[in-house]
Amino acid sequence: MSRRVPIEAQPVDAPLTCAATFLVLTINDTPDAFKTVRSTLAGVDSLAKNVAIRDLNASFSCTVGIGSNTWDRVTGLPRPAELHPFPEVKGATHTAVSTPGDLLFHIRSERRDLNFEFEKQLIDALSDAVKVVDETVGFRYFDVRDLLGFVDGTANPVGPAVPESILVAQEDEGSAGGSYIVVQKYFHNIKGWRSLSTEQQKSIIxxxxxxxxxxxxxxxxxxxxxxxxxxxxxxxxxxxxxxRDNMPYGSPGKGEFGTYFIGYTRRLWVLEKMLQRMFVGVPDGMHDRILDYSTAVTGSTFFAPSATVLAGLGDD
Structure with missing residues (x-):
């Protein structure tokens, strides 16, 4: 009788931290690129431990997501039931754009230097197998506020509700212990937002x-x-x-202010319905007014397989 290997989830429910790096990559069509990627993903846990040991109180973690276009070649496993490329959502006024992304690394801790060190070692390991298409460094802003001045993530599940909301269950499909991820990078029109009264801002949020x-x-x-x-x-x-584990990012000297949205979910349709309601509106044409001051410039979907699956990718 064969023994069933216990499924260990990635740290998708890691606590909110003071610093995060969102790294989106595409895989190059070069000899041995996918072999390099599989080997690196299989060693991510060891790489994370090597960095985390430097400060055990820093809550260091890294979650890996794999995109739809390369899922088959990277994993060789059945495709998660809802996994597909991020669909452009076009409303009458605003559009949620779809942009490339084969791999996502959500790197987070209480220390920016740990995130930096992990990313450096990761890129060294991946070498010329990948191309960086977006690298965004986020930070905690005061009491978990975005740069619009409002608390972000209030509606997050807590306690036992977390795994129920974000981890695929065994009875759902063969991707148990995984989680769907949607990421979007938003630019804020801070000058326009500040022209609104506090009452107008409250009404929008x-x-x-x-x-x-x-x-x-x-x-x-x-x-x-x-x-x-x-x-x-x-x-x-x-x-x-x-x-949600959203993070503000930006550079006042460059006039750059934004929010990096990242949402984990057990059911991808939930996040996609949310974007439809925001960009198309309810009813149609009545879009989310926050989009008049926040423009989505990226949009990608990934699936974070279990840590057990990741560890097995190096067994070519």
């Missing part, structure tokens, strides 16, 4: 600015607040959560 208290929903015939459009229910009225 759906929460008070200082206390982070949820406001009542708008009338049915008016544009709904961001917090309402980002709340997803199924046909039975059951609400489905995602786990």
């Amino acid at each position: 759906g929460r008070t600015k200082l206390e982070n208290v949820e406001l009542d929903d708008a009338d049915a015939d008016k544009q709904k607040a961001h917090k309402t459009l980002a709340t997803i229910e199924d046909e039975n009225g059951d609400e489905h959560d995602i786990l």
Whole structure:
């Protein structure tokens, strides 16, 4: 009788940290590129331990996501049921763009230098097998606020609700212990946002600015607040959560201000429905007004397989 290997999830539910690096790569069509990628992914856990040991209190972790276009060649495993490229969502006014991405590394800790060291060793290992298409360094801003001044991630699940919301269950499909990931990089029009009154900003977000208290929903015939459009229910009225680990990023000297959105979910349709509600609107044409001041410049979908699957990728 064969023994069943226990499934160990990647650290998709790692705690919020002070620093993060979001690294999106494409795999080059060169000899041995995929062999190099598989070997590196199989060794990510060892590489992370090598960096984390330098400060055990820094909560260092790295989560790896694999994109739809290269899933088959990287893993050789059945495709997760919902995995597909990020679909462009085009509303009457705003568009959620779709951009390339074969691999995602979500690197996070309480120390920027640890993230830097891990990324350096990772890129050295991958060498010319990959091309960097986006590298964004995020930071915690005051009491977990975005650069628009509001607390971000309030609706995140907590406690036992976390694995239920973000980890694929055995009964769902053969990708148990994994998680779907959607990432988007947003540029903020800070000057335009600051031209609004605090009351106007609160109306757009759906929460008070200082206390982070949820406001009542708008009338049915008016544009709904961001917090309402980002709340997803199924046909039975059951609400489905995602786990956000968004980070502000930017450079005042360059006039660059933004939010890097990253959402983990057990059910990809939940995140895709959220984007439809934001960009197309409810009803159609009544888009999320935060998009009048925040422009999505990237959009990619990944699946984070279990750590057990990653560790086996080097067994060519």
